[in-house]
Amino acid sequence: xxxxxxxxxxxxxxxxxxxxxxxxxxxxxxxxxxxxxxxxxxxxxxxxxxxxxxxxxxxxxxxxxxxxxxxxxxxxxxxxxxxxxxxxxxxxxxxxxxxxxxxxxxxxxxxxxxxxxxxxxxxxxxxxxxxxxxxxxxxxxxxxxxxxx
Amino acid sequence: xxxxxxxxxxxxxxxxxxxxxxxxxxxxxxxxxxxxxxxxxxxxxxxxxxxxxxxxxxxxxxxxxxxxxxxxxxxxxxxxxxxxxxxxxxxxxxxxxxxxxxxxxxxxxxxxxxxxxxxxxxxxxxxxxxxxxxxxxxxxxxxxxxxxx
DNA sequence: CCAATAATAGACTAAAGAGTCCGAAATCTG
DNA sequence: CAGATTTCGGACTCTTTAGTCTATTATTGG
Ligand code: SF4
Ligand code: SF4
Numbered sequence: 001x002x003x004x005x006x007x008x009x010x011x012x013x014x015x016x017x018x019x020x021x022x023x024x025x026x027x028x029x030x031x032x033x034x035x036x037x038x039x040x041x042x043x044x045x046x047x048x049x050x051x052x053x054x055x056x057x058x059x060x061x062x063x064x065x066x067x068x069x070x071x072x073x074x075x076x077x078x079x080x081x082x083x084x085x086x087x088x089x090x091x092x093x094x095x096x097x098x099x100x101x102x103x104x105x106x107x108x109x110x111x112x113x114x115x116x117x118x119x120x121x122x123x124x125x126x127x128x129x130x131x132x133x134x135x136x137x138x139x140x141x142x143x144x145x146x147x148x149x
Numbered sequence: 150x151x152x153x154x155x156x157x158x159x160x161x162x163x164x165x166x167x168x169x170x171x172x173x174x175x176x177x178x179x180x181x182x183x184x185x186x187x188x189x190x191x192x193x194x195x196x197x198x199x200x201x202x203x204x205x206x207x208x209x210x211x212x213x214x215x216x217x218x219x220x221x222x223x224x225x226x227x228x229x230x231x232x233x234x235x236x237x238x239x240x241x242x243x244x245x246x247x248x249x250x251x252x253x254x255x256x257x258x259x260x261x262x263x264x265x266x267x268x269x270x271x272x273x274x275x276x277x278x279x280x281x282x283x284x285x286x287x288x289x290x291x292x293x294x295x296x297x298x
Numbered sequence: 299c300c301a302a303t304a305a306t307a308g309a310c311t312a313a314a315g316a317g318t319c320c321g322a323a324a325t326c327t328g
Numbered sequence: 329c330a331g332a333t334t335t336c337g338g339a340c341t342c343t344t345t346a347g348t349c350t351a352t353t354a355t356t357g358g
Contacts, residue, residue: 001151001237001238001240001242002150002151002242003242003244004315004316005244005315005316005317006315006316008242008243008244009244011242011243012243012244012245015243015254025334027333027334027335028334028335029334038316038317038318039318040317040318040319041316041317041318043335043336044317044336044337046335047335047336047337050335050336057334057335057336058324058325058334058335059323059324059325059326059333059334059335059336060324060325060326060327060332060333060334060335061325061326061327061332061333061334062325062326062327062333062334063324063325063326063333063334063335064334064335065335076256088150089150091150093150093151093152093157093160094157094160094161094164095152095154095157095158095161096161105164105283107225107270107279110266110270111270113266114263114266114267114270117259117262117263117266118263121256121259121260121263130256134254153345153346154345154346154347155345155346174304176303176304176305177304177305178304187346187347187348188348189347189348189349190346190347190348192305192306193306193307193347195305196305196306196307199305199306206304206305206306207304207305207354207355208303208304208305208306208353208354208355208356209302209303209304209305209353209354209355209356209357210302210303210304210355210356210357211303211304211355211356211357212303212304212305212354212355212356213304213305214305299358300357300358301356301357301358302355302356302357302358303354303355303356303357304353304354304355304356305352305353305354305355306351306352306353306354307350307351307352307353308349308350308351308352309348309349309350309351310347310348310349310350311346311347311348311349312345312346312347312348313344313345313346313347314343314344314345314346315342315343315344315345316341316342316343316344317340317341317342317343318339318340318341318342319338319339319340319341320337320338320339320340321336321337321338321339322335322336322337322338323334323335323336323337324333324334324335324336325332325333325334325335326331326332326333326334327330327331327332327333328329328330328331328332
């Protein structure tokens, strides 16, 4: 709907990483297991995130990945940008040439406002805040819903 | 981003049809030409729209398609529903199981509001109003931007 | 009825997205 | 240094979406 599968996975992992308060590296394998993401696929995604300077990575035993910067300095927007790119946000809803030069179709304004909303959602708060939100206990991320039932 | 290619085409055509105030049938070929959509592809799309009761169609000479109901009784939501379905609107942004049972992740509220916005955009106004908007002259749909330049 | 026309249906091809596999290269341990 | 471990890179397969082609059916006009 809004993000590619790779984008979704990237967000999940980065959120997971921020909320996990690990000190060292976490292996991609472990992340894949925890988040139930195909390992090799996630491998690639982490590669892109590393290249984009969002993750640090180290090979070999005791290696893995971790956030490259303090979580408070990373926005979700960076993450989706690194994976999906931001082109989609410049596109017309109807797939036409962008015609915002004063001749908008009836949907343009509404759509534009929605896009702004998404961008705001992605850039408004940083990973740190979201992680705090997670850690405060009234939110979950893992698929396994509290097995209390 | 938001709709499939087929969905985008469907919206274009239906909007075009509503604004074109044709009395009889319009051939799919003509629609495809005007909107610059692959003919055979649009053929299928119109098929689905016809099955969904949004278009009427007639074979043979002087045949073609036309809106099955007055434009004021058709919403964009019906159109995308007929083509893309509405499943995407029930999905979680992160691709997880929906967990709105009181344990929302930090993005849920924001995303939910955005989805509502899209649905409102699609269902809020009917084809007739949009067509009027088009006809009033301050909006365009065709790709060929006013060749005044 | 006959021929032309246009939608309909379904098989088919092309391209993109999602996911897998394997062979490096780097890093740690001993 | 040897061997285990883990990321990195590219090639590969599978699935879905996009787009093409062909045959069929219904309709109109002569
Ligand atoms: S005005 Fe309408 S057709 Fe043009 S870019 Fe905006 S949404 Fe698309
Ligand atoms: S709460 Fe978060 S993870 Fe759960 S369905 Fe909503 S957006 Fe998705």
